[in-house]
Each structure stands twice: as C-alpha cells, then as structure tokens.
Amino acid sequence: MPSLKDLRNRISSVKATQKITKAMQMVAAAKLRRAQLAAEAARPYAERMEKVLASLKSGLGAGSNAPALLAGTGSDQTHLLVVCSAERGLCGGFNASIARLARDKANALLREGKSVKIICVGKKANDVLRRQFGDKIIELIELRGIKSLNYAIAEPIGAKIIEMFHRGEFDVATLFFSKFHSVILQVPTALQLIPLQIPAKTAVATGSRAAYEYEPDEEEILTALLPRNISVQVFRALLENAASEQGARMSAMDSATRNAGEMIKKQTMLYNRSRQAMITKELIEIISGAEAL
Amino acid sequence: MAAFSFELVSPEKLLFSGDVDAVVAPGVEGEFTVLRDHAPFLTTLKPGVIEIDVGSKKERLFVRGGFADVSPTGFTVLADQVIPLADLTAAALDADIEAAEAVLQAAVGNESQRIALEKRDQLRELKATLKL
Secondary structure, eight states, X not given: OOOHHHHHHHHHHHHHHHHHHHHHHHHHHHHHHHHHHHHHHHHHHHHHHHHHHHHHHHHHTTOTTOOHHHHOOSOOSEEEEEEEOOSOOXXXXXXXXXXXXXXXXXXXXXXXXOEEEEEEESHHXXXXXXXXXXXXXXXEEOOTTOOSOOHHHHHHHHHHHHHHHHTXXXXXXXXXXXXXXXXXXXEEEEEEEETTOOOHHHHHHHHTOOOOEEESOXXXXXXXXXXXHHHHXXXXXXXXXXXXXXXXXXXXXXXXXXXXXXXXXXXXXXXXXXXXXXXHHHHHHHHHHHHHO | OOOEEEEEEOSSOEEEEEEESEEEEEETXXXXXXXXTOOOEEEXXXXXXXXXXXXXXXXXXXXXXXXXXXXXXXEEEEESOEEEXXXXXXXXXXXXXXHHHXXXXXXXXXXXXXXXXXXXXXXXXXXXXXXX
C-alpha cells in the first residue's frame, strides 16, 4: 500500500505529463494545418505532371528508344528503397508503420535473391532499419533543422537517386512514405519511382487524346521531364509525410492526454480513500481508547 | 474573345487557375500565344515572361523554365519557379544567382551539378532578358 505522500507525488507527476502532452497536441494541431495546406498546394503540380507523362508515354508506345528512367534497365536485380520518415518520435505508429512496410518489402526481395539498398530520409526509419539492415543502408539524409519544406530540399535527393541510377547502382527504385488521408488515418505507401509507373486511372483518362505536337521533340521533353518528375515525387512524399506526422502526433497526444486524465482520476480516488481510511482508523482508536477507561 | 481555362502551377503551389482570353508563354523555340482551340501541343519553356490576358486586365509573371501543355481541355504551365513582377528586382535576382553559384560549387556528382548549372544559367538568362 503506497503512503499518502507517494500518492500525492504520483498524481502531481502525472499532471505534469498531461500538461506536456496537451501542449504537444496543440502544437501538432497548429503545425498540421500548415503542413496540410502545403501538401494540398503541391498536389496540382504532381497531378498535372502525371497527366503529361501519361500522355507522353502513350504517345511513345512500346518503342525501344524510351529513356531508361521510363522503361527501366530491363532487369530487376538490385532494388533501391527510399524510406521517408520523421525526425522525431512521439507520434504514435507513424514511423513504425513506414519502417514495417519497408522492412517487409526488403525481406521479400531478399528471399527472392534480389539485392537491396536503402536510403533513409529522416532519422527515425534509420533507427528501426539499422538493426536488421545495417549493411544495406547506404545513406542517411537528415531533415533536422529544416523549418519549412520547399522544393529545393527535394531536388538534391532526386538528383542523388538519378545519379545512382545512371551509374547503374540499382534497377528499381521505390519510395516509401505515409499518405495523409485524415488526422486519424495515414496510410503507409510504397511508390515505384524507376521505372516509372503510371496509375491505370490516369493512363485511361488520357489514352484517347488527340495527337500532340512536340517542341523540340518527344524524347528531349521526356529526358527533361523524367528527372524532374522524380524530384517532384520525392517532394510530394516529404509533404505528405510532414502532414501525416503531425496528424499522427496529434491523435497520439490526444489519447495520451486522455489516459493521463483517467490515471489522475484513479489515483485521486485511491488517495482520498486511503486518507479517509486513516481518519476512520484514528477515530476508532480514540473512541475505543475512551470506552476502555 | 472566347475564354479557355488556364493553369499556372509551381511545385509548391497553384498560382493561377481560371478562364482567360489569351496567354503568351516563352517557349524554348520562341514565344507563342495560346488562344481558344489551340492545337494540342507540348513544349519546354525558357526563362521569360508569361503574359495572361483576362478580359481587359493583363497579368505578367516571370518563370524560370518549365513545361507548357496545351490540351483540348485547356492550357497548363508547369513552372520550376514563378516570380511575380513586383518581387523581381536586380538585387534579388543577383542574390539568387549568387546562391545558385554557391550550390554549384558545393555540388557533387553529375546530376546535382547539372541541375545547379541549369538553374544558374536560367537565372542569368532571365536577368539578360529583362536587362536589369
């Protein structure tokens, strides 16, 4: 049985924790709004880009002169996994679910005898994946200290991926991030970057379009467009991730605050009961002492 | 003049969306004007001015390279960077060029060097076109 002083200490410490989680929740809510706006603002560009690429690809047909970034190298021996996660924890299952998706994919590939390389963007996925794939992680790109995401951050990451591809260091690249649906729902997603895959829906929508004219010509436009598309996809993943992270943190902190409230209630009840018990005990002692006289 | 829909987007946001009468864009093989029912057409852009004609109003924006997609449903410009006319001064542009130069110096590997070089050259070209 804990003493009254112990209980008092316990209650005040839970109260302090509750204050922290409450504050974190409010900060996350404010940041979420901003991140959500940024993610929504970036969506049109990525969508238009996808449409243009889809129509270019259908225009090009199954021609053998398609650039490697579009058609792939023809093999799928070496896979590059680009895993985007948060820089900080305390956001529920956010980092864990991205890492789990990447780990399952890596394990599946390894079982098939493929080789795997991993680039971690953000520290947390690295922390999780390092234990199992320490030798496979070739790079860690930290996002610490970056206040607001802009395209200039995504560009070097995209450039790095393309460079590695041109050096023949991998055949297939997949991007892992968490797609933001709502505050309570973020879906970890794997998106294939190289070779480019056009979602079936977009491909159908643009399939029947009239013949295009190209300036300078299709190939030149494609070679300019494809590297940019990779950076844009990375940028989009980072933005979706930022919104998801804040959403996950907000709901995690919300339930933490609620749990703390419940705990305080229970402990206070226990405290009051044992205080009352002590008073009753003392009274009984006095009364029975007086009766004995 | 009959209107058609025009959109100007940068990676960070949608800058313009709506019905316009005419748009002049700096194509890589020369400036071109898009009116309603233009033939489907796709081109890369060079640094320069986009002129949007809405009714009696004219809007001018600077773009630093990108793509233009004229489709039967409308006209879309995917720009790398868009700078409103009011924000563009010689000093700001010089600062941008200097920053691009610094990035170029620090860049390792072909691809990042290519991107940095492209950016610097585009900014220089923009400066030259504007004669600032």
